[in-house]
Amino acid sequence: MARLPEYLRALHNLAETGNETVSSEGLANAAGVNSAKLRKDLSHLGSYGTRGVGYDVALLIEQIEYVLGLTQRRAVALVGVGNLGHALAGYDGFASRGFRIAALLDADPARVGEEIHGMVVRHVDELPQVAAEESIAIGVIATPASAAQRVADQLVAVGVTSILNFAPCVLSVPDGVDVRKVDLAIELQILSFHEHRKASLTGLPGTGGSALTALPGGLVVTEGQEAIGT
Amino acid sequence: MARLPEYLRALHNLAETGNETVSSEGLANAAGVNSAKLRKDLSHLGSYGTRGVGYDVALLIEQIEYVLGLTQRRAVALVGVGNLGHALAGYDGFASRGFRIAALLDADPARVGEEIHGMVVRHVDELPQVAAEESIAIGVIATPASAAQRVADQLVAVGVTSILNFAPCVLSVPDGVDVRKVDLAIELQILSFHEHRKASLTGLPGTGGSALTALPGGLVVTEGQEAIGT
DNA sequence: CGCGATTTGTGCACGTCTTCACAAGCGCCT
DNA sequence: AGGCGCTTGTGAAGACGTGCACAAATCGCG
Numbered sequence: 401m402a403r404l405p406e407y408l409r410a411l412h413n414l415a416e417t418g419n420e421t422v423s424s425e426g427l428a429n430a431a432g433v434n435s436a437k438l439r440k441d442l443s444h445l446g447s448y449g450t451r452g453v454g455y456d457v458a459l460l461i462e463q464i465e466y467v468l469g470l471t472q473r474r475a476v477a478l479v480g481v482g483n484l485g486h487a488l489a490g491y492d493g494f495a496s497r498g499f500r501i502a503a504l505l506d507a508d509p510a511r512v513g514e515e516i517h518g519m520v521v522r523h524v525d526e527l528p529q530v531a532a533e534e535s536i537a538i539g540v541i542a543t544p545a546s547a548a549q550r551v552a553d554q555l556v557a558v559g560v561t562s563i564l565n566f567a568p569c570v571l572s573v574p575d576g577v578d579v580r581k582v583d584l585a586i587e588l589q590i591l592s593f594h595e596h597r598k599a600s601l602t603g604l605p606g607t608g609g610s611a612l613t614a615l616p617g618g619l620v621v622t623e624g625q626e627a628i629g630t
Numbered sequence: 631m632a633r634l635p636e637y638l639r640a641l642h643n644l645a646e647t648g649n650e651t652v653s654s655e656g657l658a659n660a661a662g663v664n665s666a667k668l669r670k671d672l673s674h675l676g677s678y679g680t681r682g683v684g685y686d687v688a689l690l691i692e693q694i695e696y697v698l699g700l701t702q703r704r705a706v707a708l709v710g711v712g713n714l715g716h717a718l719a720g721y722d723g724f725a726s727r728g729f730r731i732a733a734l735l736d737a738d739p740a741r742v743g744e745e746i747h748g749m750v751v752r753h754v755d756e757l758p759q760v761a762a763e764e765s766i767a768i769g770v771i772a773t774p775a776s777a778a779q780r781v782a783d784q785l786v787a788v789g790v791t792s793i794l795n796f797a798p799c800v801l802s803v804p805d806g807v808d809v810r811k812v813d814l815a816i817e818l819q820i821l822s823f824h825e826h827r828k829a830s831l832t833g834l835p836g837t838g839g840s841a842l843t844a845l846p847g848g849l850v851v852t853e854g855q856e857a858i859g860t
Numbered sequence: 861c862g863c864g865a866t867t868t869g870t871g872c873a874c875g876t877c878t879t880c881a882c883a884a885g886c887g888c889c890t
Numbered sequence: 891a892g893g894c895g896c897t898t899g900t901g902a903a904g905a906c907g908t909g910c911a912c913a914a915a916t917c918g919c920g
Contacts, residue, residue, distance in 0.1 A: 487713045
């Protein structure tokens, strides 16, 4: 489940504040989800809480970390050290949660050799050597969209089976390779959509429960009432 | 729908390569989704394509941009100019897609006054003045988790109703305020989970279709077979 | 003018996710 | 030892999203 990392973070917070056990409702609040959903998720793991008491925080952390495969520190190769790549290279949230940036790579010869956060940028064509030096578990693509597919192919060629893609484009990869995409601009556009929706609702008070937003060409769009679950 | 921005990006690509119309299948491929799903999404908008031909690219772009509220250029306030904030301030994907970073803010007095990408950092307590100067539509939080809730409260206080949160914590905001969260470490952890799953499957060839991954305490977790839809 | 090729829009069925509600179990207090 | 309150785990119902498959509609060509 995609919610496990969120639970894990909440659990670490609870552990730091000295909690030994936590109820499903307490953890659900800390993670921002429904308590029933959380219990079902945890029961799916097979993890046991004790009825009447709750979950053992330390034990639960251990279990979730094992399921997520965080018991081994995974090596990450970061390709593209532009604006975003720079920030990712220095992002301490990676190191603190079991990931180690093992290599910085870029296709621009002008950037090769540059030192970023104590690590030297190497050329992306050196990927085979890098992969030979240490087993790369995950590749992160922070290049422009035009280079992303090429980089993905290179990552796949050296055996990387998990890719985190920040480039605004769809990657085609063979079966067995997992790709997750993060597009910062898309997040803003979704927020913009909600802004637009809210503005339409307050601006057209007569439309009531089923608001209709007129489109330029005379077309209409029917929108939900309160909580749009995007 | 959360997929509209993805369609929009694909449409812009198509427009640049000179396409005037596009079929649902063509656009679906470019956006990485099923063609039936795309058609259903678009029909939900009320947008009309022409049967036998496809969708008019320019018209569709116009419609989607309107629905997303991108016809007006929205002002974004970015709070927290650390590693990530720096990168976001310089991320050209924002400007190119209708967003304008209207203010950079930080709570650290040492950072106030610094110039980043041609913009001066102001103190976060100046938020009311900033909001008075121009209408802030969206707030972006790129602070440490410990400061995020406080910043969120300040944003809400000046009337911001959409927040993009990069801090690894859950924000509590009043009804009517939309929050989207992006946690880069969580994305990596999800990939780590998939890596772990794949490793377990190949390492335990006898378990067959319903693989059981033994947990440290003798507990077991049942995992799906191929595509885990996280 | 008519026909076939092509593509949209959508009814329907299926699987997944979510939520409620409650029985089962555990610990504590008397 | 017994009962009481609290919490987990889960069955069932409902909402939701997804994808197939096909009818309706439009264009181009003969």
